[in-house]
Amino acid sequence: MSNTTQLLRFITAGSVDDGKSTLIGRLLHDSKSIFEDQFSAISKTSEKRGMAAVDLSLLTDGLQAEREQGITIDVAYRYFATPKRKFIIGDTPGHEQYTRNMVTAASTANLVVILVDARKGVLTQTRRHSFLASLVGVPHVVLAVNKMDMVDYSQARFNEIVAEYKVFAAQLGLHDVHCIPLSALNGDMVVDRGVNLGWYTGPALLELLEKVEIDHDVNTSDFRFPVQWVCRPQTGEYHDFRGFAGRIEAGEVSVGDEITILPSGRTTTVKEIVTFDGKLQTAFAPQSVTLTLADEIDISRGDMFVKTDAHVPKVEKEFEATLCWLSETPLEKHRKYLVKHTTRTAKALFSRLDYRVDVNTLEQHAAEKLHMNDIARVAIKTQQPLVFDSYEIDRATGSFIVIDEATNNTVAAGMIA
Amino acid sequence: MKLVEDNLRKHTFTHLDALESESIHIMREVAAECKNPALLFSGGKDSIVMLRLAEKAFRPARFPFPLVHIDTEHNFPEVIECRDKLARDLGERLIVRSLEDSIARGSIVIKDESKPRNPFQSVTLLETIAEFGFDACLGGARRDEEKARAKERIFSFRDEFGQWDPKNQRPELWDTYNTRVHAGENIRVFPISNWTEMDIWEYIGREKLHIPNIYFAHEREVIRRSGNVIPVSHLVQPKPGEKVEIATVRFRTVGDMTCTAPVESTARTVEEIIEETATTRITERGATRMDDQTSDASMELRKKEGYF
Numbered sequence: 001m002s003n004t005t006q007l008l009r010f011i012t013a014g015s016v017d018d019g020k021s022t023l024i025g026r027l028l029h030d031s032k033s034i035f036e037d038q039f040s041a042i043s044k045t046s047e048k049r050g051m052a053a054v055d056l057s058l059l060t061d062g063l064q065a066e067r068e069q070g071i072t073i074d075v076a077y078r079y080f081a082t083p084k085r086k087f088i089i090g091d092t093p094g095h096e097q098y099t100r101n102m103v104t105a106a107s108t109a110n111l112v113v114i115l116v117d118a119r120k121g122v123l124t125q126t127r128r129h130s131f132l133a134s135l136v137g138v139p140h141v142v143l144a145v146n147k148m149d150m151v152d153y154s155q156a157r158f159n160e161i162v163a164e165y166k167v168f169a170a171q172l173g174l175h176d177v178h179c180i181p182l183s184a185l186n187g188d189m190v191v192d193r194g195v196n197l198g199w200y201t202g203p204a205l206l207e208l209l210e211k212v213e214i215d216h217d218v219n220t221s222d223f224r225f226p227v228q229w230v231c232r233p234q235t236g237e238y239h240d241f242r243g244f245a246g247r248i249e250a251g252e253v254s255v256g257d258e259i260t261i262l263p264s265g266r267t268t269t270v271k272e273i274v275t276f277d278g279k280l281q282t283a284f285a286p287q288s289v290t291l292t293l294a295d296e297i298d299i300s301r302g303d304m305f306v307k308t309d310a311h312v313p314k315v316e317k318e319f320e321a322t323l324c325w326l327s328e329t330p331l332e333k334h335r336k337y338l339v340k341h342t343t344r345t346a347k348a349l350f351s352r353l354d355y356r357v358d359v360n361t362l363e364q365h366a367a368e369k370l371h372m373n374d375i376a377r378v379a380i381k382t383q384q385p386l387v388f389d390s391y392e393i394d395r396a397t398g399s400f401i402v403i404d405e406a407t408n409n410t411v412a413a414g415m416i417a
Numbered sequence: 418m419k420l421v422e423d424n425l426r427k428h429t430f431t432h433l434d435a436l437e438s439e440s441i442h443i444m445r446e447v448a449a450e451c452k453n454p455a456l457l458f459s460g461g462k463d464s465i466v467m468l469r470l471a472e473k474a475f476r477p478a479r480f481p482f483p484l485v486h487i488d489t490e491h492n493f494p495e496v497i498e499c500r501d502k503l504a505r506d507l508g509e510r511l512i513v514r515s516l517e518d519s520i521a522r523g524s525i526v527i528k529d530e531s532k533p534r535n536p537f538q539s540v541t542l543l544e545t546i547a548e549f550g551f552d553a554c555l556g557g558a559r560r561d562e563e564k565a566r567a568k569e570r571i572f573s574f575r576d577e578f579g580q581w582d583p584k585n586q587r588p589e590l591w592d593t594y595n596t597r598v599h600a601g602e603n604i605r606v607f608p609i610s611n612w613t614e615m616d617i618w619e620y621i622g623r624e625k626l627h628i629p630n631i632y633f634a635h636e637r638e639v640i641r642r643s644g645n646v647i648p649v650s651h652l653v654q655p656k657p658g659e660k661v662e663i664a665t666v667r668f669r670t671v672g673d674m675t676c677t678a679p680v681e682s683t684a685r686t687v688e689e690i691i692e693e694t695a696t697t698r699i700t701e702r703g704a705t706r707m708d709d710q711t712s713d714a715s716m717e718l719r720k721k722e723g724y725f
Contacts, residue, residue, distance in 0.1 A: 007431075104589060245445055
């Protein structure tokens, strides 16, 4: 493994019938990421179930609790690597009721693979998955037209599906869309190109996963540094050391830069960028570092550093957001909740419930309550000001979770806009 | 000149840098939001990586939590030696609680001394959590180890009995972690969830970390029992008819001496181990953990009972 491999996180969306598990199994198998003991276990199971060939979809078979009920209950993470990149797959179930799982897995993904069955083409669930991908702002989309073997590897059929999908993707504002014809069952265009899709000149799936440009998936221009933890050793040579530890969520910072501390609005300059491996001149997203400042200013967790002379975030106690309700307990409009946004947690009220979006038709409906898997447009008031950007500009400073104080459960995910 | 270097660095922000930064971020969230955290430290390679990550997260300050080891007394002496040396060199507080304490109290009843003690570790762990009132325990588990782990959150919420309910996990979005618990409950936090065995070895190489020497190839007395290579120790003696042989082996994981099998290997350096890891065809636990071979769901069941 070289020392310069990048990390790519992607998710797969599609139902069992689309061959999603087979596709992941094929990707792992053909990239030689399957170990012998794993392979022999699924071979045995395939045999027991009377299958002619090894069922690669069994590789993603999960927990006993799931097998008993014949369902996939949650997001499972899988790992594989090629000499070019390391991959983390967020494997999400495709059931109707699992919007929350896809939103969860998509929140950290660079790329989503949306599967369609070549015989069936673009379905309601394809639209739903694409809508959710656009909602969560997944930067890259791959439409994998699977089961090409079932339509005689027809280029015309592929083109037809792609044409229909592209219109829809454009409406959703999905920018970077790649379409690949493949057969997960036979292994065509997954890792190897195979011999059946000679008319297709684009990259196979793995080649695309290795090549897609992800450097700009984080915001590289507007410096954002939420203070996570204040480092005060109070001993020996570090008696007066006061460092602000955190992760740079966007942009970069250099020693000597003038910064503004929000929400207070005080300004100072960066004195040092401290790391365990020594001091840096410049640091950038997503590095975790510790900053020391030229002036002694009262700063605590939840404050945010930004560059003074650049685009600054909003500092407000009221904002609008798109919300995905994740809990079995419905949203009660009159209750107080907690909002955790970057490193700040504040009490919050839903001041307006504008409408609910039908994820299948994208139609808007009036809403009094929100139930699990509902996507809605809301207005939120917080007790303290939050320092935020719109989600479109910055996923890290535009996102938040909602916590129910009574149960401590995470009940919703929000995107500010 | 410096700027050129930084730009160069920016373009070579590797998967290890990304994983490292994520882990530091997770540890700092625990330090900032949990009232009384602890870091579970065994002296094994994953927890040694955790210590380095804690240094990266908190230096020049001390760690904002003690190190805690739940000792089965079935550990390899080389690992315990390494555990103590690392804690001492770092100047951090190490709390050791032994299964023997629980046995003395009567909360663990051992029927057969030669059997693995892993199933009982949960008991002493839960007793230790109660003794110190820990609300969060940082652990070095990875999702690539096992399929129950693959479905566990980074912040894994446990009820009063330390139980994990796979069907009722808190959704985890972006890097915004919900660390809240009620009194008596706690969270297990896994900062290296997204690391693989290969990442661990590459990081050990890059950071030049000191690890127990039994991870490297050495000669050892072993016996072969039902397809496994088993190290001979005071706990494992040959049964009649079994032959003791000298083999050149190394350990891929270091756990309970009665159920941790070494692999035959000649890898004597981290680089050689990385090479071997890249070409091995057997999973880490499949090759080395006899207790995980007993059932397809062993880990899932143990976790539900409060195991790490």
